[in-house]
Amino acid sequence: MDAPRSPARLAAALTERWSPRVVAELEDVYVKVAKVEGTLVWHRHDDEDELFYVLKGRLRLELEDRAAVALGEGELFVVPKGVGHLPVAEAECHLLLIERKTTRHTGDTTIAQTRSLADQLRPLP
């Protein structure tokens, strides 16, 4: 990355839902943006924490064995490793995500929306 990037602008420019794209890397971590709407799928990452930060809109995280978390615009939350979660966006929502590079998109579950790392590393608009 040679120049500054705006996650909010890059997320807004995405055309596909639930298809995260890498905007920055540091150490063994990727910073990604995503545009989401609707419900993804229950999944867990056994070995990786996952940070959700709402750039625009609202996100609900249904969590296994604990109360759901409602994230408003500008709020962040870390889903600890091993905790099953279901991201739900009642309306279009733009996210910034921080994850270890090894983190698979939909964790232990594979669905039509599951994106490979190669997909997530495609150049941004």
Next chain:
Amino acid sequence: MDAPRSPARLAAALTERWSPRVVAELEDVYVKVAKVEGTLVWHRHDDEDELFYVLKGRLRLELEDRAAVALGEGELFVVPKGVGHLPVAEAECHLLLIERKTTRHTGDTTIAQTRSLADQLRPLP
């Protein structure tokens, strides 16, 4: 972290300048907020990348051996490990930082504003 947190609100509530505070952790990484104004000090982190994300205002990063980078509101930039840098804020600026937990505040340099990790881990308002 049991509840969502708003980095922008937490950064705005800080009273001390150049005194980062941890708002989230995942894996070996801390996410911090800081309120800055003026000039910090030239320093480098030999082994750690450092991500700067401007929540409010503007930040200039003077960089060793390369052109300075001007970050506007909502923009992020990663200073690669080993690259000397000088953060400059002409006016009050609120930042979100992503760093490895081992990263020392002012890197290889110690000044009056240098903050210990214990300082950075104090409970937030």
